[in-house]
Each structure stands twice: as C-alpha cells, then as structure tokens.
Amino acid sequence: MRSNLAVLMALAFAVAAFAQAPANRNANGIGYFSLQVPNPAAMTIDGSDADWAWFDPTYVITMDQFRSEQDAPMPDPSDMDITAKLAWSAAPDNMWYMFVKVHDDTLDIESTDVGNPWADDCINYGYDVTDHGKQGGQPSDRAYYQPYVVKHTAFLTTKEIMIPSRYASTEADWVSFCHWPYAEAAVATNPPQAAQYPIWTSDTGVDIFYELRQAVFSWRSPDGPAASTRSVLSAGMFMPFLLNVEDGDGPWRFDATIRSAEATAAGYFAGVTLLGLGDYQSPTAVEASTWGRIKNLFGN
Ligand SMILES: [Ca+2]
Ligand SMILES: [Ca+2]
Ligand SMILES: [Ca+2]
Numbered sequence: 404m405r406s407n408l409a410v411l412m413a414l415a416f417a418v419a420a421f422a423q424a425p426a427n428r429n430a431n432g433i434g435y436f437s438l439q440v441p442n443p444a445a446m447t448i449d450g451s452d453a454d455w456a457w458f459d460p461t462y463v464i465t466m467d468q469f470r471s472e473q474d475a476p477m478p479d480p481s482d483m484d485i486t487a488k489l490a491w492s493a494a495p496d497n498m499w500y501m502f503v504k505v506h507d508d509t510l511d512i513e514s515t516d517v518g519n520p521w522a523d524d525c526i527n528y529g530y531d532v533t534d535h536g537k538q539g540g541q542p543s544d545r546a547y548y549q550p551y552v553v554k555h556t557a558f559l560t561t562k563e564i565m566i567p568s569r570y571a572s573t574e575a576d577w578v579s580f581c582h583w584p585y586a587e588a589a590v591a592t593n594p595p596q597a598a599q600y601p602i603w604t605s606d607t608g609v610d611i612f613y614e615l616r617q618a619v620f621s622w623r624s625p626d627g628p629a630a631s632t633r634s635v636l637s638a639g640m641f642m643p644f645l646l647n648v649e650d651g652d653g654p655w656r657f658d659a660t661i662r663s664a665e666a667t668a669a670g671y672f673a674g675v676t677l678l679g680l681g682d683y684q685s686p687t688a689v690e691a692s693t694w695g696r697i698k699n700l701f702g703n
Pocket of ligand 2: 481507509
C-alpha cells in the first residue's frame, strides 16, 4: 500500500511538472507574429481587408502553417484554404486585431443554435496571456484560458456574432467580453449572396472573411470586463494564442489549427510574438524577409 502511494505521489508530481506549455507548441514549428497597427482609427471592422494594406505579407499565416487538430490529412485548397493576419494596437486603443480569409467549396451556416457553432463554418480563437493552459478543465480555468467563437449570424435565432466557446455553460460570465467597447467582429462573404443560404456551394466556391478587434485580459472576472485585469499590449510581448478554422461541410468536421499536436494534447495555445512598428517596417526587413530569415531571427 505504501509503495502504491509512493507511485501515485510520483505520478502526481510528474503530472504537476508536465502542467506547462510544451516547448514545441506551434504547428509551423517556429511561432507566429502579430504586427502593430499603425493607425487604429483607420481600422473598420466590416469584413473587408481594405484597411489592412499596411500589413507586411511576410507575416501572413498561410495554410502550410496550419495542421489538422484531429491529425487528419490537410484538405485540398479547393475544399479549404486559409490566410490569417494577426495584429495589435498600443494604448490607448490597446486591442487585438485579426483578419482571416477562408476559401471554401461550401459555406455551411445552417445551425440556428448560437451555442452550437461547431457543426458549421466558424473560427475558434483564444487568448491565454498567463499561459495557464486548460489544466483540469475546471470552470475557474476559464478566467485565464479564454477561447471564443465567431460565426456568421444569418441563421442564428440569437444573433451573437462572437461568443465564449462554452456559451451554454458560461453565458452569464463571459458574454460581456464579446460586446463593445470590449470587442467587435464582422463576417462577410464573396459572393455576398452565399450567406443568404443555410448551405451554399458553387464550382468555384466561396470566400469567407472574419475580422475582429478585442480587448485582451490576463484574468477574466465573472463580474465582467470592468472587474477583470486587462493586458497592456506592447512590442516584444509573447502571447499564447489559438486560431482554429472549422470547416463544417463534408463527411466530418475539420479543424485547421496553428497549435502543435503536443499543445493540443496538453491543452495549451500556440505562441505569438508582438512586433512593434519599427520591428517590421524597416526597409531591409521588408525587402528581403522570408520564413528562413524569420526563423534565424526569432526561432533559435
Ligand atoms: Ca476592415
Ligand atoms: Ca470545405
Ligand atoms: Ca465549409
């Protein structure tokens, strides 16, 4: 009995020691970058990236930097193809920005239940500023580990465009973090009429555009944003961050994610480094930057 207890205690210590983010947490093996928004007042959350022309294309997250959350083969680009831009703004705006373009053969937004977006096309993203991790999945963990969902509202009975990912069980606690002045989001499609149908498809498919900005909190209070600890975003900051893009059509649901298999298993997010204006706007960096150069600069 005593030896069994010793074994259990050793296992408990091992589990405790393992309750930290894996060293390899990124699907691209390197990490991701968020660029400082030069002029937050010029950004409009409308599903158009006309206001993102300043974004250095070197840092666009492309499909080869995602993996399948279910370790399935990656889809053909005609089935799903993703580009994502991550950005942040300095105080006083102090917001996280994201623009995700998804090319998809079929737009599926048929579910009417706001709390069940998972069978449809949507994005699932989140912040974990303190790198707390999912831990035991306790409700209290969600004060730190903060996933959200954005989905087109055309067919939702309750038209919430952004929700906490456990909307049904945490509705009262986290919904206010999804509303202005703390967050706003937009979803648009090309062609626009695709979103008039629960399920829409064509020979050439559809582009879906997700755009958002959101205040980031290192700790969320159940009493709402005003009682929570807001992060002050700054150049050089490391942000544990998740982006999953969900494809609801086909024989089974597909999740493309930026986190590694190890991070998925351990319940941690990928890693994003915040670059200031001077970090990515210098002429030499813009002219000759490639993923190889970035890897040399930041990955080792
Ligand atoms: Ca816009
Ligand atoms: Ca598809
Ligand atoms: Ca789809």
